[in-house]
Structure formats: structure tokens, C-alpha cells
Amino acid sequence: MSAPAIDVRALRVQFGAVEALRRLDLSVPPGGATALVGRNGAGKSTTMRVLAGVVPPTDGEAFVDGHDLRRDALLAKRASGYCPDVGGLVPRATPWEHLQLAARLRRLEPGWERGARDLLERFDLGAAANRVTSGFSHGMARRMSVVLAAFHRPRVLLLDEPFDGVDPLGAEATLQVITDARNCGAAVLVSTHLLELAVAACDEAVVLRGGVVVGAAPAQELGGEAGARTYRSMLA
DSSP: OOOOSEEEEEEEEEETTEEEEEEEEEEEOTTOEEEEEOSTTSSHHHHHHHHTTSSOOSEEEEEETTEETTTOHHHHHHHEEEEOSSOOSOTTSOHHHHHHHHHHHTTOOTTHHHHHHHHHHHTTOGGGTTSOGGGOOHHHHHHHHHHHHHTTOOSEEEEESTTTTOOHHHHHHHHHHHHHHHHTTOEEEEEOSOHHHHHHHOSEEEEEETTEEEEEEEGGGGOHHHHHHHHHHHHO
């Protein structure tokens, strides 16, 4: 058995008097995909932000591709690709400028351009590659955030609400990105409030409520009306 690519142990995050996460345990193996599901405020985005190195943990441990986020945050960030739940784009920059900057910061070898252009086309952003993102719709910005997270083929892919406000073409493209990443051995963590897409994207689902894991199951067990009833019972 290979070591988990995402490994969270007794993770706790506190903002003032608010405990956003309480002793969260979570692991995703290389090639695996796990969905974090739950209502707004459940702790999904906080978990993602910790793993992306944006929010420090208050207590507990978190490892990304074997790198301790407390001691090796830079190495963990280099191993991952992160689509935040909101923001993440520079309003006056074009998609291509975003990709060029990200490639430079990540010190990618020449040749990354072809794959990046293919991703833009897949997400129907090719014609907008040289338009500033300030004019993008919410759905276009979401699609661009997924492109930025995935274009360098990270070993850990963190997608926070990637389906929010996205049309069927964008949702299909995102599902394909997840499949491609897994086929390359990457671990994928997706947070979403859209249960149907969580089931389609992932093989495991972890249900959060109030910063606590209240259930976990193979994603397919949450599919259909019977699965939806099981999911609602976990949140009751």
C-alpha cells in the first residue's frame, strides 16, 4: 500500500471563538478522488485552504504529497494545484497571462504551453485567452480557476466548489480533468454542495457538519434518491 498523498490527522482550525474544524481525519491515496460534502459552513473550504497552505492549522497534522504543511509548506504547494472557492484571478490579467505567470513561478520546462492551450479549448476559453478576466462571468472564472489548478499536472489536485455556477460543458470538462489527474496517479480532493456531481467525480465521500466528520461512504452509495436520503440523514 502506498502512503496517502493527502493525509490529515486530528486537524483543528479555530478563528477567534469559532472552531471551524474539530479533529478532522482524512486521507486520499495516489489515484484516488474524495469528495467533501456538506452544507455551507460545514468546514469544506477551511479544509481546502489548510491543504493549499492558505490557512495554518491550529492543531493536528496535515501532509500533502508527503510534505508536512507546518514545516514544508513551499514543497507542499509545489506538489499541488488549487482552485479556491472564490477569487484567485487577477482582474486585469488575461487567462494566458495567468498561465504564463504560474508557469514561471513553478519553473515549468518549455513545452507546457500546448497542454495549457488544450485545456483552455476544452473549457471553451480558447477564444477568451487574451481577454482580461474582469469581464468574465462567474462560470467562466470558475472554469479558469480549474485550468490554473490542473495545467501543470500536480500530484495533488484541490478543487473547492469547481462546479458552482458552471454550465454542463464546464462540468463535463472538470470531470474529465479529475479523471485525467487520477489516471496520472494524482490524488484529488473536491469540495461541493452538489451531491450528484460529487458522486460522478469521486469514489469516496466524506460528509462534514459543523467542522466534524459525520459520515463517510463510497460515493456511489450516495447516488440516486436512496443515497440522497442517506446523505440527509447524516446532516440531520
